Amino acid sequence: MLRLLSAGESHGAALLAILEGMPAGLKVDKGFIDQELKRRQSGYGRGPRMKIEQDRVDILSGIARGKTIGSPIALKIDNRDSSIDKLPKVLAPRPGHADLAGALKYDFNDIRFVLERASARETAIRVAAGALCKTFLKEFRIVVSSRLLMVGGESTESRMKQKIDEARQKQDTLGGSFEVVAQGVPVGLGSYVQSDKRLDARLAAVVMSIPGIKAVEIGLGAESANRMGSEVHDEIFYSKSKGFYRKTNNAGGIEGGISNGEPIVVRAYMKPISSLAQPLDSVNIITRKPTKAAIQRADICAVLAAGVIAEGAVAFVLSDAFLEKFGSDSLSQIKRSFQGYINSL
Ligand code: EPS
Numbered sequence: 001m002l003r004l005l006s007a008g009e010s011h012g013a014a015l016l017a018i019l020e021g022m023p024a025g026l027k028v029d030k031g032f033i034d035q036e037l038k039r040r041q042s043g044y045g046r047g048p049r050m051k052i053e054q055d056r057v058d059i060l061s062g063i064a065r066g067k068t069i070g071s072p073i074a075l076k077i078d079n080r081d082s083s084i085d086k087l088p089k090v091l092a093p094r095p096g097h098a099d100l101a102g103a104l105k106y107d108f109n110d111i112r113f114v115l116e117r118a119s120a121r122e123t124a125i126r127v128a129a130g131a132l133c134k135t136f137l138k139e140f141r142i143v144v145s146s147r148l149l150m151v152g153g154e155s156t157e158s159r160m161k162q163k164i165d166e167a168r169q170k171q172d173t174l175g176g177s178f179e180v181v182a183q184g185v186p187v188g189l190g191s192y193v194q195s196d197k198r199l200d201a202r203l204a205a206v207v208m209s210i211p212g213i214k215a216v217e218i219g220l221g222a223e224s225a226n227r228m229g230s231e232v233h234d235e236i237f238y239s240k241s242k243g244f245y246r247k248t249n250n251a252g253g254i255e256g257g258i259s260n261g262e263p264i265v266v267r268a269y270m271k272p273i274s275s276l277a278q279p280l281d282s283v284n285i286i287t288r289k290p291t292k293a294a295i296q297r298a299d300i301c302a303v304l305a306a307g308v309i310a311e312g313a314v315a316f317v318l319s320d321a322f323l324e325k326f327g328s329d330s331l332s333q334i335k336r337s338f339q340g341y342i343n344s345l
Contacts, residue, residue, distance in 0.1 A: 001323040004129050004316060008077075010119035011084040017075045017125040019132060021323065022062070024070035025331035026136055033057045036131040037077070040124060040308045045151075045164040045174070045301030049121075052081050057128045070329065075128045079121075087112060092282045094293040096274030103285055111285065111294070120211040120302065123309045130312015133319040139331060140322070140338060142184040144315045146307035149267070151176035164301050171277035173300050175212065175270040178307035180314050185253060186342065187244075187261035189321035198257030199264075199321055206313040207268050210306055215269040219252020234262070243345060259321075266314060270306050273299050 001021050008015035037055035055077050062073030090111035093099030102114030134144055151160035152167065152174040160176075167174045190199025204216040215222075224232045234246040246262055253264035275298030282293040299305075326337040 001328050002133070002316060002320040004126070006122055006125045006129075008079075008122060008125065009084055009116035010079075010121040011081055011087060011116060012079060013082050014079055015077045015122060015125040017129050018072050019062075019075065019129045020072040021320075021328060022068050022070070022073055022132060022136065023323070023328055023331050023334055024068055026068040026132075026139065027066055028059070028063050028068060028132065028135060030057060030059060032135065033128050033131040036127050036134075036308065036312070037124060040127045040305050043302065043304030044161050045168070045299060046305065047297055047299040049081065049297060050299075053079065055124050068331075073129075073132065075125060077124050077128065084112075084116060090115060090294045090296075091284050091286055092279075092291045092294040093285065094274050094276070094296070095280045095282060096271065099294075100282075100285070109286060115296065118211070123210060123305075126316075127309055127312045130309070130315050133312065133315035136319050136331075137182075137315055137322070139335070140184070140186075142182060142318065142322075144180065144182045144311045144318070146178055146180045146311045148304050148307060149177040149179055151301055151303055152272075168300050173273040173276060173298070174303075175214075175272040176301065176303035177267060177269045178303055178310065180207070180266045180268070180307065180310045182253070182264040182314055182318055185259045185261070185264050185318060186338075187259055187345065188341070189259040189318065189325055190254070190257050192256040192258060199259055199317070200252075200254045200257055202317045202321070203254075203264070203266050203314060206317050207266055207310050210268070210270075210309050210313060212270045212273065212302070212306065213268050213310075214271050217252075217267040218254055219265050220250040221252070221267055224250060264314070264318070266310070268306070268310055270303050273302060 003020045006017045034056050041050045058076040060074040062071045098114055098118035099111045103111050152163040154160045154163050191197040200218045207216045232250050234248045234251050238244050249262045253262040275296040279293035279295055282291055284291045326334045
């Protein structure tokens with residue numbers, strides 16, 4: 001239903017996206033998109049590039065007089081640092097980055113061509129598209145948010161900051177984990193009828209596609225493998241006011257690949273940033289001689305930003321599944337279809 005394509009290099013002219021499939025009649029606030037872009041750029045441990053860029057979106061199509069018109073929405077974020085053609089060649093791949101596999105795959109003698117597109121900077125435009133999806137979901141009182149869980153094994157804010165300072169001092173980097181929660185998702189999004197329709201599979205794929213993410217859990221996740229069934233599955237209750245409901249949410253709001261009406265909980269784990277100021281051992285791709293990995297300007301920790309990116313990614317999948325269930329042309333028609341369904345439950 002919804003399709004998203006992005007383009008752009010980290011130090012190219014701009015980042016671009018086309019979001020197709022948004023229904024007509026949705027009021028769009030550019031200020032909200034810019035706010036989301038700012039959230040992505042913030043967080044303790046971000047690198048110097050974040051002081052150079054002040055990401056703002058330009059909406060080039062698909063919106064007229066402040067509302068979507070059903071046609072593809074084109075988005076653009078200009079790069080202030082657009083020095084791509086002036087930047088030096090990169091010959092020493094960074095362990096953990098796309099550098100080596102990318103250079104071999106595309107037959108490059110300059111890793112610059114890999115890292116420019118593999119850079120997590122691309123996620124800025126995904127956040128812009130995700131903000132549009134959040135705007136759509138809000139029409140149905142579905143709200144997607146995220147919170148930081150751990151940085152470098154620490155879970156309190158002061159210890160996390162301390163750990164980041166320590167990493168900065170050691171010229172090292174850190175990963176961590178975060179949780180995305182979607183409140184207000186109706187029962188019935190996604191399906192068990194085909195593997196690619198399963199909502200949990202779709203959410204896991206989109207969150208895993210964020211650079212640096214190495215694991216994704218839904219609800220209780222990995223821990224459920226250690227418990228008895230009776231300690232895992234959420235018992236079912238019914239009351240006239242609430243309808244069907246649960247007292248626990250170990251399933252993370254999804255059973256059999258379908259949303260079950262409880263909050264959707266997605267947890268993700270990010271590895272440390274792979275651009276190290278104190279570089280690891282590597283090999284020059286031309287001479288094949290040992291060397292240290294290239295030093296690139298980078299963040300020390302970007303887990304908070306990854307949470308914001310994941311919010312947008314989750315909002316995209318939920319919007320897609322929502323449009324599948326309730327139609328996709330105009331917001332007013334979708335609202336009627338949604339209300340009819342809710343009344344029928
Ligand atoms: C990023 C911009 C990049 C990096 C970072 C994310 O800017 P620059 O390379 O000019 O410093 O800071 O990229 C990576 C983490 C990566 O893996 O390449 C951004 O806008 O988020």
